[in-house]
Amino acid sequence: MKIRFLVAAIAAVFVTGSAYSATLDDVMARGNLECGVSTGLVGFASPDAEGEWEGFDVDYCRALAAAIFGDSQAVEFTPVSTKNRFTALAAGEFDILARNTTWTFSRDTDLKQTFLGVNFYDGQGFMVRADLGVSSASELDGASVCIQTGTTTELNLADFFRVNGMSYEPVPIEDNAEAKEQFFAQACDAYTTDRSGLASTRAAAENPDDYVVLPEVISKEPLGPLVRHGDDQWADIGRWVLNALIIAEEKGLTSANVREMASAPTNDPEINRLLGTEGAYADMVGLPNDWAVHMIEQVGNYGEIFDRHIGVDTPIGLTRGVNDLWTNGGLIYAPPYR
Amino acid sequence: MTIQIVALVGFMLLISWLISNTIQNLETLGKGVDLWFLFETSSYDINQKLIEYTSRSTHLRAAFVGLINTLIVAVLGCITATVLGILIGILRLSNNWIVAKIMTCWVELFRNVPVLLWIVFTMAILIESLPRPASFRGENPESSLLFWDSIAITNRGTYLPEPLFSNGLGDISIFGIFEVSLDLVAFLIVLFACIFVSNILKKRADKTQQNTGHRPRVWPYRIAIIVIPPIVLLYILGFYLGKPELKGFNFQGGIYLRNSLIALWLALSFYTSAFIAEIVRAGILAVSKGQTEASYSLGLRPSLTMNLIILPQALRVIIPPLISQFLNLTKNSSLAISVGYMDITGTLGGITLNQTGRELESILLLMLVFLGISLGISAVMNWYNSTVKIKER
Numbered sequence: 001m002k003i004r005f006l007v008a009a010i011a012a013v014f015v016t017g018s019a020y021s022a023t024l025d026d027v028m029a030r031g032n033l034e035c036g037v038s039t040g041l042v043g044f045a046s047p048d049a050e051g052e053w054e055g056f057d058v059d060y061c062r063a064l065a066a067a068i069f070g071d072s073q074a075v076e077f078t079p080v081s082t083k084n085r086f087t088a089l090a091a092g093e094f095d096i097l098a099r100n101t102t103w104t105f106s107r108d109t110d111l112k113q114t115f116l117g118v119n120f121y122d123g124q125g126f127m128v129r130a131d132l133g134v135s136s137a138s139e140l141d142g143a144s145v146c147i148q149t150g151t152t153t154e155l156n157l158a159d160f161f162r163v164n165g166m167s168y169e170p171v172p173i174e175d176n177a178e179a180k181e182q183f184f185a186q187a188c189d190a191y192t193t194d195r196s197g198l199a200s201t202r203a204a205a206e207n208p209d210d211y212v213v214l215p216e217v218i219s220k221e222p223l224g225p226l227v228r229h230g231d232d233q234w235a236d237i238g239r240w241v242l243n244a245l246i247i248a249e250e251k252g253l254t255s256a257n258v259r260e261m262a263s264a265p266t267n268d269p270e271i272n273r274l275l276g277t278e279g280a281y282a283d284m285v286g287l288p289n290d291w292a293v294h295m296i297e298q299v300g301n302y303g304e305i306f307d308r309h310i311g312v313d314t315p316i317g318l319t320r321g322v323n324d325l326w327t328n329g330g331l332i333y334a335p336p337y338r
Numbered sequence: 339m340t341i342q343i344v345a346l347v348g349f350m351l352l353i354s355w356l357i358s359n360t361i362q363n364l365e366t367l368g369k370g371v372d373l374w375f376l377f378e379t380s381s382y383d384i385n386q387k388l389i390e391y392t393s394r395s396t397h398l399r400a401a402f403v404g405l406i407n408t409l410i411v412a413v414l415g416c417i418t419a420t421v422l423g424i425l426i427g428i429l430r431l432s433n434n435w436i437v438a439k440i441m442t443c444w445v446e447l448f449r450n451v452p453v454l455l456w457i458v459f460t461m462a463i464l465i466e467s468l469p470r471p472a473s474f475r476g477e478n479p480e481s482s483l484l485f486w487d488s489i490a491i492t493n494r495g496t497y498l499p500e501p502l503f504s505n506g507l508g509d510i511s512i513f514g515i516f517e518v519s520l521d522l523v524a525f526l527i528v529l530f531a532c533i534f535v536s537n538i539l540k541k542r543a544d545k546t547q548q549n550t551g552h553r554p555r556v557w558p559y560r561i562a563i564i565v566i567p568p569i570v571l572l573y574i575l576g577f578y579l580g581k582p583e584l585k586g587f588n589f590q591g592g593i594y595l596r597n598s599l600i601a602l603w604l605a606l607s608f609y610t611s612a613f614i615a616e617i618v619r620a621g622i623l624a625v626s627k628g629q630t631e632a633s634y635s636l637g638l639r640p641s642l643t644m645n646l647i648i649l650p651q652a653l654r655v656i657i658p659p660l661i662s663q664f665l666n667l668t669k670n671s672s673l674a675i676s677v678g679y680m681d682i683t684g685t686l687g688g689i690t691l692n693q694t695g696r697e698l699e700s701i702l703l704l705m706l707v708f709l710g711i712s713l714g715i716s717a718v719m720n721w722y723n724s725t726v727k728i729k730e731r
Contacts, residue, residue, distance in 0.1 A: 083675070083688055087697050111695035132587075142586040144494060149675070149684065150692035158383045158393035169588065170383045171494075172678040181462070186470040187493050187597070189587045 023095055023227070023234035024068070024286055032074040034094040035061035039079040039175045043200045043309050043316040044100055053077045056309040057098040060119060060225055063299040064096065064241045067291040072298040081175050083150035086111050089228055096238055098225040100194060102152045112229040116239040119224050119302075121322045121331050123217035124153050125195040127202060130212045132189065137216040141166040146179050146188035148172075153193050156219040180204065190214075194221045196310065196318060203315040236285050243334035244274060244292050248301035250325055250334070255304060258296040274337050281337070302332065364698065375694040376401070382689050384680045386596055390517065397690045404685030405707060411602050411681065412668040412711070418607035419667060420660070423614025428644065430619050441615070448612035454673050456609050461601035461677040468493040468597075474584050483582070490582045490589050496600065497582035497592040504576030521575055528571050529564075536560040598679035602671065610667045617659045621652035653726045661719040665712050672708070682707055 027033055037045035037057055045055040062072040078094045089097045090112065100122070101107075103115040126145075128134050137160070147154050149172040161168045171188045173179045180201055183191040191201065195213060202208050225242065227235050248254075251271050253261060262275040272278035276289040283289075299305065306323065310316040324330025364370060376398040383393050387403045388410070430441035448456070469481035471492045483490045490497040507520035539556050547553040582592030625648050633643040674681040675688055682704065691700040 083692055086692065086695060090697070106693075106695075140587075142588060142590070144588060149678070149689055154689065155381045155393075155693070158381055161383075162393055168383075170385050172385070172675075172680060172684065174675055174678070178678075182465060185465045185493060186472065187465045 023231045024237065027068060027095055031069075032076050033061060033065045033068065033096070034076050034078060035064075036078050036080045036085060036088060036094040036097040036099055037061070038099045039081055039177065041100065041176050041197055041200050042204050043314060043318075044196070045077070045079075045098075054309070056120065056305060057100065057225075059299050059305045059309065060098045060242065060245075061096065063245055063295045063305075064238060066295040066298045067237070067241050067244075067287055070288065070291070070294040072295075081150075082148050083174060086113065089113065089226070092228075095234070096225055096227050100197065100223045101226060102194075102221045103224055103226075104152060107226075113226045114229055114235045115224050115226045116235060117224050117242045118222040118331075119242055120196060120222075122194040122196050122221040122223050124156050124192060124219040124221055125198055125217055126190045126192050126214040127183070127198045127211055128190045128214065129186070130210055134190075134214065137214045137218065138164060138166075140168065140190055142168065143189040144169040144171050144187070146171045146173055146183050146191045148176065148179060148193060149174065151193070152219070152221065157192055160218045176201065194223065196223075196316075199316050199318055200310075203317065233286060237287065240285060240337075241295065244295065244337065245299075245302040245305065246325070246332055246334035247274060247337055248292070248296050249303040249332075250327060253296050253301055255297050255300040258293055262290065262293045270337055360698065371699060372696070373699055375690075375696050375699070378694070380690065381693070384685060386599065386680055397686070397694065400690060401682060401686040401703070401707075404680055404682035407599075407679065408668075408671055408674075408681040408683075409711070411599060411606065411671045411674065411679065414603050415606040415610065415667045415671065416664050418603065419610035419614055419663070422607060422611035423663075424618050426611060427615035427618025428622065430615060431622060445612045445615050448608050449616075453605065453609045453670050454676060456605040457602055457673055458676055460605040461597065464597045464601055465493050470494075471584065471588055474589075488579065488581045488592075490584075490592070492589065493597065494588065495594055495596040495598075497589045497594055499579035499581050500592045502578055502580045504578060505574075507575070524575070525568060525571060529568050532564045532567050536563045539563070596679070598674070598677045601677050602674055602679050606667050606670055609670075610663050613663050613666075614660060617656055617663065618652070621654075621656035622648055624655045625651045650726070654728060657719065657723040657726060661716055661723075664715050664719065668711055668715060669708060 035058075037053065037055075040046045041055070043055055045053060045057045048054050058077065061075050061077070065075040066072040068074075078088070080088050080093075080097070080099065082099075085097055085099055085101065086107070088094065097113075098119075100120070102122075103118065107113055108115055126137050126140065128140075134140065140161075145157060145168050147157055147170050154170075154172075157168075157170070171182060173182060176193070176197065179191055179193070182188055183201070184205060191198065193201075195217065198213050202211050202213065205211055225238055227238055247270065248258070251268060251274075253271065253274075258275070261271060262277060265272045265277040269278060273281050274292045276282055276291075276293065280289070282291055288294075300308065303320075303325075306320065307313065310318045312319055320328070320330060322331045324332060326333040361371060377396050379393075380395055380397045380400045381393050382400070384391060384400060384403050386407055388406050389399075389403060391399055391403045426441045426444055429437050430445065432438045432441070468491055471490075471494060473480040474482065474490065474492070488499040503521050507524060509517040510520050510523075511517050539560050543554050543556045580591045582589040582594075584590075629647055629651065630643055633647045634640075638646065671681060672683040672687075675684045678684075686700055686707075687704040691697055694700075
C-alpha cells in the first residue's frame with residue numbers, strides 16, 4: 001500500500017505538468033479511455049463471469065468511451081480502493097473516476113477534483129442481521145460497525161454516534177469485499193455504507209432475507225463521476241455525457257430507437273441538437289457529431305442503465321425513488337442541451 | 339575523483355529539480371506544502387487508542403494514536419519473533435529427526451509465502467473459526483469463557499481480565515498530552531526498588547562466596563523481597579481483576595485485544611521468526627564444533643553447553659543480521675490496513691491523507707516517522723551488539 005502511494009507521489013511529480021495538456025487529446029492518442037472504478041460492488045462495478053466489467057458506474061464510462069470513439073468497449077478499467085482513489089486520480093492513473101464517490105465541498109475544492117454531476121442520489125444507512133432484532137439505528141449503542149476507511153461514511157458514522165450520545169466500535173476495512181467477509185462472519189454487528197451499496201451487499205449474501213437494512217438515512221450521499229482539476233474541456237465532456245444520458249431518458253430516446261430518431265430531424269429540436277441532426281453542438285466540446293447516437297445505441301439512456309444493473313428486476317432491486325426523472329417526481333434533472 | 343564530483347553534482351541537481359518541480363506543480367494546482375492540516379479536527383474514530391482520542395481531536399493526535407499502535411505491534415512482534423526464532427533455530431539443529439524436520443517445515447513454510455498473505459490468512463482464520471459473541475448468549479450457550487469466566491475468545495478479539503484498583507491513585511496528566519496511571523507507576527517503582535535490593539543481597543552473597551568459599555543461603559530472602567512488597571502494595575491499592583462480561587452487542591470490560599492486532603502480530607512474528615531461526619542456526623553453526631566437544635569433555639550437559647558455551651559466542655554472529663529483521667518487521671507492520679489495524683499508515687497515511695488530500699505532506703511525514711523508528715531500533719540494537727561482541731583489549 002505504501003509503495004502504491006510512493007508511486008503515486010512520484011508520478012505526481014511528473015504527471016502534474018501534463019495535467020494541463022488536453023486529456024481528450026491524450027485519450028484519443030492512446031486509443032482508449034482509462035476509468036477508475038470500484039474494486040467490486042455488484043450492480044455498480046464488478047467483473048462478470050467472463051471477467052468483463054459491468055455495472056451502473058461501468059456503463060457511465062462505457063457511454064463516455066462510446067461518445068469519444070463510437071465504441072463502448074474502448075475502455076480500460078482500473079479497480080481502485082476508497083482509500084487510494086483520489087491519489088490515483090490526481091496522479092493520472094486514469095482519466096476519470098466513476099466509483100460511487102460522494103460529492104462534497106472539500107473534495108471539490110481542497111482535493112482539487114471536479115465533480116461532473118450526480119448519477120445516483122444515495123444516503124448512508126445501516127445493515128444488520130435480522131435475528132439481532134434491531135429495528136432502528138438508535139438501538140445500535142455499543143455495536144461493532146464495519147466501515148470502509150477513507151470514505152465520507154466514516155465521518156458521518158463518527159458524527160451520528162457522537163451526536164446521539166452512543167458508543168460504538170469502528171471496524172475499519174479496506175474495501176467492500178472484505179466488509180462482506182467480516183459482516184457475514186459476524187465480526188461486526190452492523191455494516192454501514194451508502195444504501196445502494198448495502199442493497200448490493202445484501203443481494204450478494206447467501207440468504208438475503210437474513211439481513212435487514214435499517215430505515216434511517218443518516219446522510220446525503222450524492223454520487224457521481226469526477227475528474228481532476230485543470231482540464232475544463234474534459235470536465236465538460238464528462239458532464240455532458242451524463243446530462244445527455246438523462247436527457248435521452250427524458251426525451252424517450254432508447255438504445256432501440258435512437259438510430260431511427262437520428263436518421264432524420266424530428267419535431268423536437270432538443271433531440272435534433274443532441275443527435276447532431278441540427279446545429280453543430282458536438283464541435284463545441286470536441287466530440288464527433290453523432291456521439292450521442294453511438295452512446296445511446298450502445299449503452300442506452302439513464303433509465304435503461306439503471307434498470308439493467310440496479311433496478312427492481314435485478315438482484316440489487318432498487319426502486320427509482322429519488323433517482324427518478326424530475327418529471328416523475330425524482331431528482332434526476334439535466335440542464336437543457338442548447 | 340573528478341568524475342565522482344561531477345556525478346554527485348549532477349545527482350544533487352536532479353534531486354533539487356525534482357523537489358522544486360514538485361513544489362511548483364503543487365502550487366500551480368493550489369496545493370502548496372502546508373502542515374496546518376495536522377491541527378484541524380480529524381472527525382473520524384479510531385478503535386484501538388491508548389491515549390485519549392475522540393473524533394473531535396486533531397489529525398496530529400490521530401497520527402500519535404497510530405504511531406503508538408505501530409509501536410505496540412512492532413514491539414510485541416519483535417519479542418515474539420525473537421523468542422520463536424531462537425527456539426526454532428536451535429531445535430532445527432536438534433538430533434531428533436522429527437523435531438528438526440518440523441522446524442525446517444516451519445521455516446520454509448513461513449519465509450516462502452509473502453507476509454501480506456499470512457496476515458490476511460491469519461485474520462480470515464480468526465474471523466471464520468472463532469466463536470461469535472452471540473454464541474456466548476442464552477441459557478445453553480455454544481461457547482463459554484475460559485479460565486473461571488475470565489477470558490473470552492471471540493471472532494472479534496480476545497478479552498483478558500483487566501487489573502483494576504478499588505482505591506487507586508488516579509491518573510496523572512503529562513503535558514496535558516496523555517495520561518499515565520499512577521497505580522502503574524507506583525507498582526513499577528516498588529518492583530524496581532525490590533529488584534535493586536535483591537541484587538545487593540546477591541552481590542553480598544557473591545562476595546562472601548569469593549572470600550570464604552561458602553555461599554550463604556539468600557535465595558529465599560531474595561524471592562521474598564521481590565514478591566512481598568508489590569503484593570502488599572497491590573492489596574493497599576485494592577487490586578482486583580475486571581472480568582469481561584457480555585453486555586449488549588459485545589463483551590464489555592477487560593483488556594480487549596482486537597483480532598486485527600492479533601492477526602498482524604502473529605503473522606509478522608511467525609514470518610520473521612523463520613528468518614531469525616535461520617540467522618540463529620547460522621550463528622550456532624559458526625561456532626567451532628571443538629567448543630561443543632570441549633564442553634562435553636568437561637562434563638557439561640547439552641543444555642548447559644548451549645546456554646553457557648555456544649549461544650554467547652553465536653550471539654556475536656546473530657545480533658547484526660537480527661537488527662535487519664527487527665527493522666523489516668517494523669516496516670512490514672505498515673501492511674496493517676489489510677486487516678484494518680489502525681497503525682500510523684492507517685491514520686496519518688490513510689484516513690487523514692484521504693480526508694485532507696495532503697498526499698505529499700502525509701507521505702513525507704510517514705517516511706520520517708518510519709525513518710525515526712528504524713534509526714531508534716538500530717541505535718538500541720547496535721548498543722546491545724557492542725555489549726556482547728568480543729571485548730578486544
